[in-house]
Amino acid sequence: MIQTYSKADAGKALTEAGIKPSAQRVAIMQYLMASHAHPTVDEIFRALSDEYPTLSRTTVYNTVWLLAESGAVKSISIDRANARFDYTPEPHAHFRCRSCGKIVDVMLGELPKPSAPGLIIDSVNVFYEGLCDECVTKQSKQN
Amino acid sequence: MIQTYSKADAGKALTEAGIKPSAQRVAIMQYLMASHAHPTVDEIFRALSDEYPTLSRTTVYNTVWLLAESGAVKSISIDRANARFDYTPEPHAHFRCRSCGKIVDVMLGELPKPSAPGLIIDSVNVFYEGLCDECVTKQSKQN
DNA sequence: CTTCCTGCAAAGGGTTTGCAATAGT
DNA sequence: ACTATTGCAAACCCTTTGCAGGAAG
Numbered sequence: 001m002i003q004t005y006s007k008a009d010a011g012k013a014l015t016e017a018g019i020k021p022s023a024q025r026v027a028i029m030q031y032l033m034a035s036h037a038h039p040t041v042d043e044i045f046r047a048l049s050d051e052y053p054t055l056s057r058t059t060v061y062n063t064v065w066l067l068a069e070s071g072a073v074k075s076i077s078i079d080r081a082n083a084r085f086d087y088t089p090e091p092h093a094h095f096r097c098r099s100c101g102k103i104v105d106v107m108l109g110e111l112p113k114p115s116a117p118g119l120i121i122d123s124v125n126v127f128y129e130g131l132c133d134e135c136v137t138k139q140s141k142q143n
Numbered sequence: 144m145i146q147t148y149s150k151a152d153a154g155k156a157l158t159e160a161g162i163k164p165s166a167q168r169v170a171i172m173q174y175l176m177a178s179h180a181h182p183t184v185d186e187i188f189r190a191l192s193d194e195y196p197t198l199s200r201t202t203v204y205n206t207v208w209l210l211a212e213s214g215a216v217k218s219i220s221i222d223r224a225n226a227r228f229d230y231t232p233e234p235h236a237h238f239r240c241r242s243c244g245k246i247v248d249v250m251l252g253e254l255p256k257p258s259a260p261g262l263i264i265d266s267v268n269v270f271y272e273g274l275c276d277e278c279v280t281k282q283s284k285q286n
Numbered sequence: 287c288t289t290c291c292t293g294c295a296a297a298g299g300g301t302t303t304g305c306a307a308t309a310g311t
Numbered sequence: 312a313c314t315a316t317t318g319c320a321a322a323c324c325c326t327t328t329g330c331a332g333g334a335a336g
Binding site for chain 4: 055058080
């Protein structure tokens with residue numbers, strides 16, 4: 001399934017996410033909607049530098065995290081940088097609180113099975129994001 | 144369930160993973176077996192610096208990736224560093240080939256449900272590692 | 287003696303921060 | 312004019328690399 005997205009589509013997606021659609025933000029959103037290559041900040045920056053010669057990496061950083069925090073796009077981190085290490089022998093998933101940053105183990109009923117013909121899968125990681133019980137309590141007290 | 148691990152336990156785990164159990168490696172492995180805090184390289188380094196004053200970050204880096212690549216521990220990367228961004232609206236998982244580094248989407252039958260009382264979950268990430276079809280073919284040709 | 291492991295120092299790369307210039311309302 | 316956004320430059324990590332010293336068999 002090949003799908004194309006216009007600048008108008010991208011602008012609409014931004015507005016729906018509550019983000020003001022500046023020219024740079026629209027371009028970045030459109031690029032993310034069109035690309036299935038899971039680009040990094042640097043790849044986005046280089047891809048758009050021709051069309052926006054003054055574009056800066058700072059703006060790309062600002063925008064992608066704005067988008068990710070609003071839920072308009074997803075961030076995936078699978079590289080070595082800032083990795084954490086974990087021995088626990090039982091299969092389990094990880095949960096990270098987006099408010100306090102705490103990382104906790106959560107048990108997992110069963111591992112998700114991929115439909116991935118031809119791939120040899122060595123390892124499965126499941127990672128949740130959200131609000132931990134403490135931060136939920138804090139937030140409800142504030143209101 | 145609280146469990147303690149001796150240096151002998153750690154040494155045995157290293158040997159079983161095919162890794163020579165040097166003093167530093169045993170200490171790092173023991174620390175990972177005991178800790179459920181998903182430590183970073185720097186946290187491991189600081190935790191062991193008292194007992195091993197000459198320990199270097201280089202050795203910790205070497206060791207954790209040796210351990211992770213042998214499967215003795217798991218690495219999880221969930222921080223901002225080197226993040227990639229992804230718009231695709233349909234739920235899907237990611238697969239990364241440990242030989243060529245390529246990242247591809249894989250469709251997912253159903254999302255894993257966590258048993259996580261009290262947590263509010265906004266987002267679920269599933270991430271596989273292994274060998275892609277191309278690298279499987281390359282490897283079998285070499286043999 | 288040889289090989290592997292360790293660790294210092296330096297380089298490299300990605301990310302964040304401060305602030306001035308700019309654009310949009 | 313006012314406010315939000317952009318983008319340059321510098322600082323700030325984290326990580327890797329090169330190499331010399333040291334440990335182990």
